[in-house]
Amino acid sequence: MIPYGEDVENIEVSYGDKVKIEGAYAIMPAQQPVPTSYKGPYQPTLPDQRVYSSIKAFPDTLSRHLSTQSKHGYRIAIITLNPVEHIPAKGEISYYKSMDLIVRTKWAGGDINKFFRANDKDRQEVRNIVDNPEAVDT
Secondary structure (H helix, E strand, C coil): CCCCCEEEEEEEEEECCEEEECCCCCCCCCCCCCCCCCCCCCCCCCCCHHHHCCCCCECCCCEEEEEEEEECCEEEEEEEECCEEEECCCCEEEEECCEEEEEEEEECCCCCCCCCCCCHHHHHHHHCCCCCHHHHHC
16 A cells, blocks of 8 residues: 555565476466356467567566555555566476565655545455555554
């Protein structure tokens, strides 16, 4: 959660030891979503050869600030952390034992979000979905 009146300036991630998993692995691509009510024929998502023939690690970034969203007037930074890397052409998989995330913020102004209601139910709901629930009280 982003403290009141703040905005994300940047994110910094430090990585622990990288561990290579022995063996060769073929990881299939994520499939396109299909509604459970769908009755027609289903076409599986096939591997993209530009990705699967590459010797570059996938994904190409281990962390990314996707967006900032709101819930009940509280601002929440949506950040993706990818501790696993795959080199598709070689079938190699490795992972980082740990990742430390620092989110740097800057003052963005003190306007109160029109959806902020300052009630205990909202506060608890937000505390339950964020990694830094102490920021709810800012």
